[in-house]
Amino acid sequence: MQVRIYDNERVDDLQYKGLKLIQKKDGFCFGVDAVLLANFADVKRGAEVIDLGTGTGIIPVLIAGKTEARHVTGLEIQEEMAEMASRSVSMNGLEERVKIVCGDIRNHSRLFGSSTFDVVVTNPPYMNQGGGLINLSDTKAIARHEILCTLEDVISAASKLLKPGGQMAMVHRPERLVDILCLMRNYKIEPKYIRFVHPSPYKKANLLLIKGSKGGRPQLKMMDPLYIYDEKGNYSEEINRIYCRGMENSWGDGKHGN
Template identity: 25%
Template sequence: MKNSSFQFKQFAVQQDKCAMKISTDGVILGAYAGQGNPKKILDIGAGTGVISLMLAQRFPEAMITGIEIDKDASKQASENIRNSPWNNRIRILNQSFQEFSKHHQDKFDLIVSNPPYFPNHLKTEDYQRNLAMHNDTLPFEELMAGIKSMMDQEATSWLILPPYQMEETNKIAEVLRLFAFEKLKIQDKPAKNIIRLIQGFSFLKKDLKISGLSIKDEDNKYSKVYSDLLKEFLIIF
């Protein structure tokens, strides 16, 4: 998923100006996160705008705000939105999430994020890529505190992270009285290690629903669960 343009069934995404290209993480989150009929959605770290676009396709009554700190990425995301069928329902703002959450008074009923998660010591010399990949500009403590402040009482928030980073985020969420109610374990293949987790958080404490998704079967073909999840979006299904 690293070409300069990526074609979905109902929209196209240009990504040559974005450090982080469309990824499997992003499209799984965009297809999986959320439930019901949310009216106000926040996408933290919008990147190319792909998750905002997928959510607009899934939730036809929602107004969506995407926050993107990188200037070039936010411009390209805005272009992708303008060229989509949902340009009247999505806006992209070029600012930090900390600044947005400090001054924005409205609440959201669905918040999603595919956040940067690498620590500072793994940085490259590419400043734009560092913004997209490294969490020193958006530490998990500030991310979760900001998410909590933006959530309506009945809202849900959804993150995708590697297992270790999700464990750290769960500790922060527990202190903030945000509770995981759903967990999706993602593997490349059934016998492989878990590479990512998607978790849904809310203010309500209830039993945790756990499920799994293997991207491919043992015969190296896309699994039915994966293809069913993305069949409304990816032209390969």
């Protein structure tokens, strides 16, 4: 389908089943964290999925391409980002399986009701807002800082939106792990799996992937670490498998994003 591409935008070929994504040339772009999350989530055939804070729409597009989910919703508060993500959905002919909704996570009940989804995925802002003024029209700042929503807003919404036994999958920073675990327990999402992501062997983790079950029994499993690069500085075999190719020049370079 032909969609409009503006002068400040580019079209990136995801090199997977012909999928493409519209991104701003000078705006927030997806990174390896979004790709890892889309791969990490357990999305079964016929599942209803929602991505909280979808940004460019990369995660719904990838989940629709990689799984047999019945439908994937992307929720994005920034109107301009949501409109761009909707055009990416149309470009890929996914209108029947993916919908981008412009709205506030804190209005989740009004938008979607409760106990609606089998899977909630989220790549939320990693950093506390802290001091200083931040331009609310700065899409990069909004994607990286807890300006328009907090970690608690995201986990609270996930808990309300999930069906009993449903799964939440999140990518975040290791330094926020205690906050994540406490909030998940507080909102009845039992942490089940944690996987730390390292730039390479012998370097400390800079991302974590975590999955939890709504109303699940306590049992936390630590998964093997995931390395982006091997000891020789090449992309690891697992990263190559996740990206479904030799990695060169597609699905982002891991240097963009949060």
